[in-house]
Amino acid sequence: MPDLFDPLSLRSVTLDNRIAVSPMCQYQATDGLANDWHLVHLVSRAVGGHGLVLVEATGIEPEGRISPGCLGLWNDEQADALARITRQLRAHGSVPGLQLAHAGRKASTALPWEGKGALTEAHGGWPVVGPSPIAFDDGYPVPNEVGVDDIARLVTSFRASAVRALSAGFQLLEVHAAHGYLLHSFHSPLSNARTDAYGGDHDGRTRFTREVVRAVREVWPEELPLAVRLSVTDWQEGGWTVDDSVELSRRLADDGVDLIDCSSGGLTPGARGPQEPGFQVPFAERIRREAGIATAAVGLITEPVQAQTILAEERADLILLARASLRDPYWPRRAAEELGEKDRLRIPVSYARGWV
Numbered sequence: 001m002p003d004l005f006d007p008l009s010l011r012s013v014t015l016d017n018r019i020a021v022s023p024m025c026q027y028q029a030t031d032g033l034a035n036d037w038h039l040v041h042l043v044s045r046a047v048g049g050h051g052l053v054l055v056e057a058t059g060i061e062p063e064g065r066i067s068p069g070c071l072g073l074w075n076d077e078q079a080d081a082l083a084r085i086t087r088q089l090r091a092h093g094s095v096p097g098l099q100l101a102h103a104g105r106k107a108s109t110a111l112p113w114e115g116k117g118a119l120t121e122a123h124g125g126w127p128v129v130g131p132s133p134i135a136f137d138d139g140y141p142v143p144n145e146v147g148v149d150d151i152a153r154l155v156t157s158f159r160a161s162a163v164r165a166l167s168a169g170f171q172l173l174e175v176h177a178a179h180g181y182l183l184h185s186f187h188s189p190l191s192n193a194r195t196d197a198y199g200g201d202h203d204g205r206t207r208f209t210r211e212v213v214r215a216v217r218e219v220w221p222e223e224l225p226l227a228v229r230l231s232v233t234d235w236q237e238g239g240w241t242v243d244d245s246v247e248l249s250r251r252l253a254d255d256g257v258d259l260i261d262c263s264s265g266g267l268t269p270g271a272r273g274p275q276e277p278g279f280q281v282p283f284a285e286r287i288r289r290e291a292g293i294a295t296a297a298v299g300l301i302t303e304p305v306q307a308q309t310i311l312a313e314e315r316a317d318l319i320l321l322a323r324a325s326l327r328d329p330y331w332p333r334r335a336a337e338e339l340g341e342k343d344r345l346r347i348p349v350s351y352a353r354g355w356v
Contacts, residue, residue: 020050023057060074104130249287
């Protein structure tokens with residue numbers, strides 16, 4: 001059975017262990033540019049021993065950012081800033097990954113420590129878009145319905161950002177189709193009331209996501225892995241379901257996706273699952289089993305034995321750490337010690353004296 005410190009191969013890329021940093025927004029960018037904060041934050045996780053470090057949701061266009069502090073990849077200057085980080089991630093033994101995103105109707109929001117909520121135009125906000133004119137919540141703007149021509153343009157923007165991600169040195173790419181952002185909002189009947197080719201049944205509501213994936217796969221090298229993050233359920237009656245996600249995952253595998261990152265919720269305020277350890281692991285297990293594709297488990301996975309058990313029981317192929325990694329950049333080192341695997345974890349030579 002696989003364990004935390006076994007390698008994981010996805011196409012030609014091999015992670016030296018199965019511990020990954022989940023993409024987590026830092027809200028520290030200016031004009032979408034990565035800076036010293038991102039360098040220190042991300043590279044410290046590579047030094048800490050994570051096999052994969054996924055960079056936060058990165059907007060394919062300025063209007064696709066969640067907030068003015070979010071990263072972007074719509075120009076070459078942004079790619080150059082990220083390249084400085086990928087070089088260091090690889091130098092310290094981690095595979096650099098990036099999550100491409102468009103926030104849709106949840107874009108143009110204030111920084112979390114400034115109250116969240118929708119930004120007004122006077123405070124630097126911008127118009128938001130969605131599949132239908134249905135606002136995310138009270139106090140949020142009604143999104144402009146995305147036209148078919150706009151969808152084609154956005155698909156092209158995802159493709160262009162994928163090309164820049166490659167030039168920046170990333171080895172794994174993830175398309176963000178979760179948490180109520182643009183692609184996920186097309187999936188759910190609660191936010192998609194369209195009657196054209198991008199609405200209606202499962203095929204129509206997932207068409208946009210599949211077009212994005214196929215466009216990205218066209219320019220993302222055959223030898224490099226592609227992932228998709230899904231909200232596997234909306235946690236709300238009448239919304240997107242686990243059954244829907246299993247079927248979509250089967251189709252995404254046919255489109256060239258190698259890994260499904262299994263999260264949930266985010267479409268509507270307050271809809272969330274039971275906040276207990278590993279509450280999303282059953283989603284990763286079911287998609288892995290029924291769709292025949294590798295999965296990543298994420299969400300309240302905090303302890304090494306817990307993570308090890310998920311892998312040993314073959315419920316997922318990869319463990320993504322979010323808040324646990326924020327609390328402890330060296331979580332893999334603690335896990336190696338607790339699990340008796342110290343000899344299997346890479347240690348920077350400058351730190352060897354502290355690892356005795």
